[in-house]
Amino acid sequence: MSIDVRNITKSFTGFAALKDVSVDIPTGELIALLGPSGCGKTTLLRIIAGLETPDSGSIRFHGEDTTRRDVRERNVGFVFQHYALFKHMTVFENIAFGLKVRPRSTRPGKAEISTKVHELIRLVQLEGMAQRYPSQLSGGQRQRVALARALAVEPKVLLLDEPFGALDARVRQELRRWLRRLHDELHITSVFVTHDQEEALEVADRVVIMNGGTVEQSGTPEEVYDRPATPFVYNFLGNVNLFHGRLHEGRVRLGQMELSAPEHAALPDQPAVGYVRPHDLEIERSHADSSSVEAVIRRIHSIGPIVRVELERGDTVESLDAELTRDVYQRLALKVGETVFVRARKFRVFVDDYQI
């Protein structure tokens, strides 16, 4: 089932959580709502679920307007950040809850419920734990019970609020791969909220990046990582080096460096900022042309396959981060204190100076 979020606005007392947000979620996709805390991503998820009502705008499930429909009738599965398992019920009872509370006419029989619940327990790999209480489970196990409970009512849409937020790093990684596999099996339209860019880029089919109650960019993980639409997205997805300078007739002067920015050719002279990812910075021994800048090596971290080099620019004394492969690092034989030349292999110029 596809979800259409149209021009949703929501404010809480004295604070605008969402400002005219629109998102398209096609059938069967796994979407990540990504953003820093307070960006409105959880509010958007709760509005899709029906746990909050928007001030204006509409939500359509498969073309049908469900904005005013009661949460109980939306047929969504919701997984809460802190699991929200029923503490006084066993794993079995938790998962069976959604089936047991149905009106008598649509409620499955006892045997049917039992079969279904055990099927789900197998799916989330909790065999043998049916009679345990939530307090007897680990965090990862609780999260899987929460997921099984949400899936028991055969939802058309699965919504997950920071599903791995409260787990430790290793369990987190395991669970998110498992979620991806589960989604590939079930093909249920899913939306999950996260503030972890790595998680979003690894798991989701598409990523919606939010900031300050608006959508900054949405696209496949490759699109948003390789072609960030705004300075915010550039900053939020990974590290970035900033080169401050001035735009002049399609070229930017960034300190000693001069680069071409044909996309801004029509703009008048104004301040501009060049954004360069650390792995797009090349280090050279000789000064080739005006597109490179002099810098002094301050520190080298050479642990693992990627070598991180901290440099200080010769012209503005700003610091730069570069990432090299081990091969390149060994070929250049870099040492702390040496003067080298840095060139941006790939960069992007934004004219609005973005403040973090």
Add this chain to the structure above:
Amino acid sequence: MNPIGGLNPKKERKPGAELTEPAPVRWLLITVALAFLALFLLLPLAAVFSQALEKGAEAYFAAFSDADALSAIRLTLLTAAICVPLNLVFGVVASWLIAKFDFRGKSLLVTLIDLPFSVSPVISGLIYVLLFGLQGWFGPWLSAHDIKILFAIPGIVLATIFVTFPFVARELIPLMEAQGRDEEEAALVLGAGGLQTFFRVTLPNIRWGILYGVILCNARAMGEFGAVSVVSGHVRGSTNTIPLHVEILYNEYDFVAAFAVASLLAMLAIVTLVAKSLVEWRINRDRQPAPGNE
């Protein structure tokens, strides 16, 4: 072996010893606390029973066979039987509203629930005299229709409800607020209705808190003196509760009977304390996760 050269303490101190006080200070503090407890709590309690049994068991039990005493016991039980269920229902509904929903006037409601705690019980009784007394607002109308509230059972029940009003709600509001709304929201998303959510999810989570509130509410309903004293009129055999009956017997120098009846309330207090401790123990056990996980 000796990390600090030359400094060789004679005795190894126990781990954590730096967090406690020297033995004499500890013993002094414990003695003071126990002496205070004995003087102000245990001694009076012992006095009640010793005075009650001064003239033997026969005299003790004779105090209860008196018709007025029996009527006082009956009235006290009746009052508690009306007040406790009413305040239970009110307390659960109010704390559910306050903890799980946002609405206008919420803080006003919270303040009002605390009102009986902040007003002297005698004033609480006087409020009913002002409302229902012959000179009061509704007095003339009530007497014209021959309805007796003041100096009758309805007045006693009303005053007791007022005084015991906050016990259940005060116990449940912090408990329910601490539990948050997550489980209720989960139940709603899974398709449960409002009542199903309340009975299957909310109620099981607060059952021990409810019991705790009921125990305290009951103890106060049976023991209330001030407010009831103002509205009861002290009619023997008809509008006297146990505490009022004790006062009358005492004023008549019938000490054995007075203390015998008072011992009933003292026993109620002991039973209440035991029940309260049991419930507290259960609450703590429920809150503790099983060992060996996470």
